[in-house]
Amino acid sequence: MRRWVLALALAVAVFAITGCGGGSSGSTASSAPLSTDKTPVTITIRHPWTGDEEKLFQQAISNFETKYPWITVKTIGFPNSDTFDQQIVIKTINAGDPPDAFLSFGPDYVGQYCSSDLWIDLSSYMQRDGLSIKDFAPAAISYTNFDGKQCALPSLTDAFGLYYNKDLFAKHGITAPPKTMTELMADAKKLTEYNPDGSIKVAGFVPLQDWGQLGVSDLARMWGAKWFDSSGKPQFASDPGWQAAFEWQKQLVDFYGYDKIKTFYQGYNANEFSASNAFETGKVAMMFDGEWRTAFIKREHPELNYGTAFMPAADDHPELYGAARVGGTIVGIPKGSPHPDQAWLLVKYLSADPAYLVFMANGVGNVPTTQASGTSPDLKLPPTFQTFIDVWNNPLSSFAPPLTATGAGYATLLSTFDNNWTAGQVSDLPGGLATLDSQVSDQLALGTAP
């Protein structure tokens, strides 16, 4: 009898030490008062910054260490592509070796992190320190909160708008950037120039899926199209905004001719992040792109005479002018983080410290995420940048694709469909969209536990 009790006690102790008990232990922040324990400690954070941006990040981290002298931060980078982030997050947690905190460029999987408790809910920490999601822009909640769990916070962000080449505008007698989709279409046609052999020399606006940052959903949102209805069912077929966007897109593709615009796309799209970027070299007159392009242009083509504007809205949705897709870097604390309390100090610093946000915004040219940092007099960003701060703060801006418990893999179905559509392989648009609806709900069904 006594031996039995002893064994049980031992088992409990072992479980407590190794943490392989319920699995949910440590998935929510303890409600005990924040540890004021100032014993020296080293915490790790994994982040995808590389190159010069990584150097800036390191500098910001040493500022953090000055602020909290008892914490040493070890940073581990990882070569990033947005979906790779999520694998690293899940694999390190599963391997039982998560860092104390994560910084990720891919908010697409926050739904999964929250719903499966892979990242802990930060609410109690935030409450205690008087930080609210409302301190950020309204759009912040659309990619950091899922199922009522605030398991991530934004740390700088991306916002999207329309870049236009002022010289090309002047050459073709256009005086102001387009404000409606009809104007965008007309200007795109006017601005297009051809080579003697008939191929495209300068494209006004390339409407293809995955041209740079553009997705058909970025067009559709300008018609107010929503991905899911209130019960979470996909509504590509029933929301008329989608059909309008698809038709607009096809009309512009047909103006160029699919083969011509696809060849153009292939030729330049791979150069998106190099100095031979099509917009930076005057090969396209207008381009939907993120705020970081302002920094790229400054670095690579300072001579480029360009402007930025809001993405044009559908003619019957003027209220959407000024809103667009937003969302970018997120920070959070994984399940099993060895030092969640200290990690929270780092997460708070990376998400809400105005000095950090302004420093990084100036350095890497991303949008500062808090109200205070967005209006800071220390911001040293070009005037073209204001567009993106405004887009971020627009209450109708949001992240896309919408978070789900199973990640964002379903968005591939939309791009595949759109590629077929623009290639002219879909004869029945409403029928195709209905199929798309059922495919998306199929895809989502797989990830959902019964």
Add this chain to the structure above:
Amino acid sequence: MRKYAFVLMLLSPWIIGFLAFTAIPMGLSLYWSFTHYDLTSDPIWIGLSNYKFMFGIGGHADPFYWMSVKNTLWIIAFGVPLRVLFGMATAMLLTRPRRGVNGYRTLFYMPSIVPRVGSALVFVYLFNPLSGPINILLNKIPYVTAPLWFGDPRWAKPALLVLGLWGIGDAVVLYLAGLLNVPRQLYEAISIEGANAWQRFRYVTLPMLTPVIFFTVIIGVIDGFQYFDQAYIASGSATLGEPNGSLLFYGIWMYEQAFQSFHMGYAAAMAWVLFLAIMACTALLLITSRRWVHYGGGMS
């Protein structure tokens, strides 16, 4: 009895390895294939749901599954025969000169041991639509519009076939060895009967090569079902299977399900179906091989 103990001792590494790294994992994956298992929480028994979802029986269906099956069958249907044909043809050319065979053989074989990640990257560069050497050449030919290769769903798989042909050297070496094994007397005998070149090939060379053909076909089919590296590199973007799903092979989709979406149960089910498909194809080849594969030297 001592002999068996000794044999057991010699075999023990393999027995342990077979149990630990093959038999037990297979059993577990069979069990998991009937569960919903996301790795972060414990598996939940869901019966045949994964298999139903895969084949689209009742309710929801995997929108990418059949696409991946079709792509995989495509690459097998074209890749394997091309390998056989080109491998055999190159080997036959190699038997003709009296000197220098070893030098050529070395050159042809070399690409087949070059890392696939490396060769795939090189071919993505060669096939680059705008600045790649292949299209620069093609565009010089009048009235030819060079395809976009890895940028066009219609041309991405053919481009992979070319990449596959580049690595044909191991098959060439096999065919060459097979050809050199053909007894000269057989050719002499049939020549006396007045056979022409085609007849010599049809009635001597081809039958004598059937064991090698059989071997390369089996290996080709097994490898084809697991096609991965080249497609992963050629897709090149965050979305696997680009352009537009044309490079979404079975192995790619299974990888996505297992190690990106962490649908372990579903991926296990996919793996079992793959295993059964490979078994079925191999069995089919083995059965039919009795009709066309000639072992042994005789011609009778």
Add this chain to the structure above:
Amino acid sequence: MRRAPASVRRRQLLMMVFNHAILIAISIIFMIPILFMFATALMTDTQSLSPRLVPDPFVWSNFRQVFDQIDLVRYTWNTFLYAGLSTLGVILSCVPVAYAFSRIQWRGRNVVFLLVLSTLMLPSQLTIISMYVIFARDLDWTHIQWVGTLKPLILPSFFGDAFSIFLLRQFFMTIPQELADAVRVDGGGELQILRQVIVPLSKPAIAAVGLFNFVYAWNNFYDVLVWVGENPQAQTLSLALSQFKTLHHVEWNLTMAASLLFMIPVILLFFVAQRVFIEGITLTGVKG
């Protein structure tokens, strides 16, 4: 030897020229990708996107830039570690197994050997899913960090590999029985036979097995991607190279330079040991 008439000799000469011409043409086609890789690795980044095919100027510093941009030394070391240890494991474990399958008569030998061969048909993707779960969750109690390291890749190689067993067995079968009998006459047991006769005589086959495994591990991508994809500390060259392009978008010159650095060891190894490779591959296919 009697000289053939002039007309026949002329025809033979023409045939020879023709044969070599075709073979040289094919050789060039086979070499073109390597040549382009070389050329591009020496170009400036703007030229690598232009139609000009001869490097102008020659930018040898591209190679140094690759070293600057990624931790090539670490990746090379990891690759050597993985390839070297797993090769060692395969040889140590497969020689005795192949011996049992070739030199000793025992009941059920053919059935068990068929089982070994049938595992060649198993898609590795079938077991890797379970192995991943096992190492990630079920072996948690070992307190050994498995996932994110090369350990799950190296460990199984110490427990036999069907292909290598097969290849070694094929070779062991060809060794004459008399040599073994001589050892027996001198009072030696099976272990002596293995050590004194089989292993020394099978050096070519063992070398082939070693080389195949080394190159296989060096080139392996899928398993490395699964096991150490998230840990830059443990990555091998194949993985680093696959991510190189993502990181450096269209810097084709650097990508090609990195590919070359990755391939050169394999190519060198091949030229040094080509006979072993070719004999090894012939052994697998023809006598099967």
